[in-house]
Amino acid sequence: MTKSFKKLIVGLAALMLLTVGYSANAVTLEDLINNNGTITSGDKTFSNFSYSPSGSTLPTAADINVNPIQLNGNYGIQFQAGFNNPTFGTTTDALLGFTVTAPGPLIVDDELLGNPFTLAGSGNSSLSGAVSIVETAINSNNQTVNTLSIQDSATYDPSTGKTTHTTISDDHGYFTATPYNYLIINKDMQFRNGGLEPTLSYVDQSFSQVPEPSALMMLFGSGICGSLFFLRKRSVA
DSSP: OOHHHHHHHHHHHHHHHHTSOBOOOOEEHHHHHHTTOOEEETTEEEEEEEEEEESTTSOOGGGOEEEEEEETTEEEEEEEEEEEOOSTTEEEEEEEEEEEEOSSSOBOEEEEEEOOEEOOOOSSSOEEEEEEEEEEEEOTTSOEEEEEEEEEEEEEETTTTEEEEEEEOEEEEEOOSOOBSEEEEEEEEEEEEEBSOEEEEEEEEEEOOOOOHHHHHHHHHHHHHHHHHHHHHHHHO
């Protein structure tokens, strides 16, 4: 690869970063729900937030911070709070929802990421616990177009004194049929305590950042200009 071509690629990448927006303001989920608030991250707008917890041990909407994020080059939002269930023999549940929109059919995938973890056990009895998040993406025709899940399930064996985990912290799905400009995202969050306490401190939702046609034209035009500039520079040299 020539130095001129490398410079062109770097220039195009820098220009692409300038074409995407990013809101750096974090708010509580309660504020978003009560004020019908929105968060913008890249070219995506997140709105129509809802939250329904069961059990007094789960955080309230006022305890949950919602942050715009950039994750692996993609844009989305993060829900951050101290989710857990410390009560033996119970299962708590929370339903968390929102909508995501884009200026065109630019939503081609979604990714669910978090840190589900079940605390280690001790003692002379077999113990278990689990935390799971199952997410559905629903289009404007009320059709489920994707399902993602993350989890940590754990068992404690008193004969060995070891806690064994089965963990999935990241799930990613592509919309192969068609991209979307509007989706309803619903998360079903469950925390089961069978002697081991399930916990979660954050869950991320991100979507690939796809430039709009106008941005692509800008990039294409800058590529042509950049190529002509470097070719002219080489010919002069």
